[in-house]
Amino acid sequence: MAKKVLIVGGVAGGASAAARLRRLDESIEIIMFERDGYISYANCGLPYYIGDTIQEREKLLVQTPQAMKERFRIDVRINSEVISVDTVKKCVTVQSKDRGVYEESFDNLILSPGAKALRPNIPGIDNSRIHTLRNVPDTDKIKAFVEEKNPHSAIVIGGGFVGVEMAENLKEKGIETCLVEAAPHILAPFDEDMVISAERELSQNGINLYLNDGITGFSDTDRGVKVHLKSGKVLEAELVILAMGVRSDTEFLRTSGIELGERGHIKVNERLQTNIEGIYAVGDAIEGIDFVTERKTAVALAGPANKQGRITADNIAGLQSTFDGFLGTSIIKVFDLTAARTGANERTLKAAGIEYKTVHLYPMSHASYYPGAFNISLKLLFDREGRILGAQATGYEGVDKRIDVISAVMSLKGTTEDLTKLDLSYAPPFSSAKDPVNMAGYAAENVRKGFSHMTTWDEVLEDEEDFVLLDVRNTEEYELGHMEGSINLPLNELRNRLGELNKDKRIVVYCQVGLRGYIADRILTQNGYQALNVTGGYLSAKDYLY
Amino acid sequence: MAKKVLIVGGVAGGASAAARLRRLDESIEIIMFERDGYISYANCGLPYYIGDTIQEREKLLVQTPQAMKERFRIDVRINSEVISVDTVKKCVTVQSKDRGVYEESFDNLILSPGAKALRPNIPGIDNSRIHTLRNVPDTDKIKAFVEEKNPHSAIVIGGGFVGVEMAENLKEKGIETCLVEAAPHILAPFDEDMVISAERELSQNGINLYLNDGITGFSDTDRGVKVHLKSGKVLEAELVILAMGVRSDTEFLRTSGIELGERGHIKVNERLQTNIEGIYAVGDAIEGIDFVTERKTAVALAGPANKQGRITADNIAGLQSTFDGFLGTSIIKVFDLTAARTGANERTLKAAGIEYKTVHLYPMSHASYYPGAFNISLKLLFDREGRILGAQATGYEGVDKRIDVISAVMSLKGTTEDLTKLDLSYAPPFSSAKDPVNMAGYAAENVRKGFSHMTTWDEVLEDEEDFVLLDVRNTEEYELGHMEGSINLPLNELRNRLGELNKDKRIVVYCQVGLRGYIADRILTQNGYQALNVTGGYLSAKDYLY
Ligand SMILES: Cc1cc2nc3c(=O)[nH]c(=O)nc-3n(C[C@H](O)[C@H](O)[C@H](O)COP(=O)(O)OP(=O)(O)OC[C@H]3O[C@@H](n4cnc5c(N)ncnc54)[C@H](O)[C@@H]3O)c2cc1C
Ligand SMILES: Cc1cc2nc3c(=O)[nH]c(=O)nc-3n(C[C@H](O)[C@H](O)[C@H](O)COP(=O)(O)OP(=O)(O)OC[C@H]3O[C@@H](n4cnc5c(N)ncnc54)[C@H](O)[C@@H]3O)c2cc1C
């Protein structure tokens, strides 16, 4: 008899597994259960449909049950919730809108139930103006509200990826929107110094940010809802979007014997098999290994979900296929700005007790003499041995490219030295002869080899010893603005004016972005001074401290 | 006494070496000789300055002798040609505009004389309307001609990178421009099937192409010059740009004892040292190892030249630094189109006797449901073991990113399987959950593992056996245009209509881009048919055969 494979969840992970499995094996019986009425929809496009950037609703529906049946001979059962799994009898219990409750047996089971939006137990949260966004029905509700009620104001709660995308899209619809975030900064995957440009981009586009402020309650008003904040502030709007994060949607597995992690994620091995032979799990619902810290982690992103779906199909079809851990590469458009990252950030590294070094550069997105080049703010985290731990970048062009290249190198366990050797495509409209990624490699290697002595503004401001703060930019640049307490000695005069500097004091150098500071560091160090160069220079101070 | 390092050539390789060397060592005496009046100029920007995309001439001059002196304490000697090298006495002879002929001794010598434009001995070539383009003086001449004479017509001879960029830029200036290329196609680093879109882009922008046609001579006319072609055609224009390739500019080394290759390139080891201890060479003038074929090669590109300059400085300063071979990653903007490539192409692989397989995909540049997505034409070359041999791509967005990612993987000796595992940044404006690079990895792995049986239109057209040509697209697509002799059986009906197909004949399947063909291949193969799927599908036939 043909093997029978059941799939729970019909979107990113589930549908990918189904399609691949069919391609690998015509004979398997494949049944895919989906609680909602839609499968294979573009979750990631939902905010843009609400904001009218995507205009046709059908475009969100990548596959339909009918099409999945015709092309892949998958038995797609929508409006069918799997309410429990019997790992001993090897069957699931299904609650179907049409067919009531029934059991279905399996040889293999693939779990891809995803994650659902958090809706914490806060007074007043059950208000019809307060929405979460996960799927097509949620989207239809928000869209209908926006089209029919024509709200003038909205509050987004939560500054994660979905919250920021929703704030942007509501604003694009002409709705006055503000964003509330309990943490000191939005977009937690980014370090503080890197996320500030995204916050500025939001503000400049008219989105008020309430950072470091939690929600204590909601209350009804005539025309809207009031949001009460910890700080005592009260905001009011006609529409509220809750985007406070997600939780794996695994309650139906609680008593199944399938092992779950502390926060309800399904535990899997590197072949994505659960503790029960023949039962696999993928996507937002699983817990995996962080590629960098090697600690447990969960990553709710579509790339891993799709790839894991395919890996699972491979394993069920008898191929050996593994998932090697989460790098967590991710990206977001914030109006005109792009912010992307891969690997660990400073917070994660500190939590994991991993020692790291950073360089922060502002290379141009393409040759500076060719029109349309913008600075990319690029931060690289690495260790003493040159292992790359993570990277973050923001800018207006070519941010995705640089993070993807670094992610690829990390994926292959390449080092900062490898970054210097990459042969990346160069013509003036696209890059520079030394690409920003090469440049980050150079800067990191210089630190590793002791040619470059980097510090950060954080360290400088905490420094209690006496030091000279030396601004090596031109006098005109210095006069336009400089760090308090700094003295100016333009780089090109440094060699001739070394006598003016006290050899007994540490010299903390900065320039505009760190390049001239590095050259000053080289000159000073070779002349017997103890020098430190502030990575990212004045630009990162302006970005970060002000 | 301080070490004394001489550098020949003050642009990409030379100036990079000088700057790095000074950063590494304040004590070395560094003298840089440049034959012309300019150093550190942006060769790559020259065509765009002629075309007015870059408007300020000063922007092309990245560094000046004065600035190099002030910042890096380099003794820059312009208008100073090194006319010979004495490797025994360790000195060079310099012909200086100001100082006449003199000798200068060295401890180390760095050669970065670059390459000069070919100007073959063709009748009539010494005409003041016929220009080559290498440096600032050449640019000034062409620019002056264009501004003063206001020519209405131009002929570019040679369809390499510089020729194509010049054709585009002259056209942008409003000059009627055509391009002559002796080979059957322009842009030799690309395979025939990949370069056709670039040729179409040129034609659609009003640039007439004369392919497969060499030059036999030039003759003067009243208002211009006639270009006589092998085919007998005669073209006429007011301005001619010769862009027939380059030759290493190494005549001054002929009798030096420094070993040169067959075509005059300087031979170096992986530390970029010549056969003479202490003498290094970099850039367009050297011969190196092809990263993929491991054969001798020469690559005239700015990325390698800059990096090699830095590597040489490292080695002179006592660091161990190597150049690991040429991947030849390169890119060109052709009006709105981008074409990029890395590694070997089919021609190079055939010449090196390396067996290879190809996949050709047309994935979208970003999520298809998000506005502004375009197909990328992406071709991957790989071998039986999954080693990546090369990649080429054309398209309108994200071409550079995909080639850079593949180049990074190749640089780290990654495989097609590694491509499937890359965690690349995904949000709808930037990519898809399975990035085009992942997709190329999947397609290649399917070929390697025997799940996918690919063929090309070339092979299909040469096939002499009897086969069924099966178009598995929808009937509407078929009716809009299909391959001659094909029968139509839409993919979604295939399983039910298998009986209509003859099991004794090979079935060659195609669809629009290769994806449905692959699924048909899977269905047919598993049902006992011998199937082949045409990679790239009907789109690549349209691109390539017509
Ligand atoms: C608004 C939004 C924007 C996003 N943007 C991005 C982005 O730009 N980039 C990115 O990488 N990721 C993005 N994501 C995340 C991405 O969509 C998810 O990581 C991915 O869809 C997870 O795939 P999955 O298969 O694990 O879960 P899902 O795709 O969520 O699919 C799970 C499905 O299972 C069903 N289900 C759950 N339990 C059961 C059950 N017991 N029985 C039957 N069916 C069940 C659910 O109804 C659901 O349809 C976004 C998500 C949202 C909500
Ligand atoms: C128009 C044009 C566009 C280009 N576009 C691109 C592009 O988009 N991307 C890319 O990667 N590459 C591009 N290149 C190629 C790139 O510029 C070269 O690969 C790079 O400059 C080579 O560096 P190099 O140091 O070897 O030689 P060069 O940069 O050419 O420098 C050599 C210098 O040495 C001097 N010299 C030679 N002999 C002597 C001597 N005996 N004594 C003293 N001085 C001497 C020469 O006058 C010259 O200034 C382009 C080149 C041109 C001409």
Ligand SMILES: CC(C)(COP(=O)(O)OP(=O)(O)OC[C@H]1O[C@@H](n2cnc3c(N)ncnc32)[C@H](O)[C@@H]1OP(=O)(O)O)[C@@H](O)C(=O)NCCC(=O)NCCS
């Ligand atoms: C669409 C969906 C059902 C997956 O379908 P899929 O068939 O696996 O994916 P694609 O249509 O991209 O096709 C990929 C397959 O085509 C193959 N392929 C792609 N282009 C090809 C080409 N030109 N030639 C040959 N094969 C090709 C790939 O190798 C791959 O096959 P494999 O997995 O057997 O190796 C699933 O991804 C889905 O539901 N997506 C929407 C939901 C979602 O992901 N949401 C979150 C993000 S918004």
Ligand SMILES: CC(C)(COP(=O)(O)OP(=O)(O)OC[C@H]1O[C@@H](n2cnc3c(N)ncnc32)[C@H](O)[C@@H]1OP(=O)(O)O)[C@@H](O)C(=O)NCCC(=O)NCCS
């Ligand atoms: C400009 C030129 C002289 C090279 O100068 P350079 O100083 O080596 O190069 P850059 O100005 O890009 O600076 C790179 C250095 O700054 C360092 N750097 C860059 N940003 C930094 C930052 N934010 N913090 C610290 N260091 C930084 C790099 O590590 C590198 O130093 P290293 O080589 O010692 O490791 C040379 O490239 C040149 O002449 N270019 C024009 C000619 C040319 O290339 N033509 C062909 C292409 S159009």
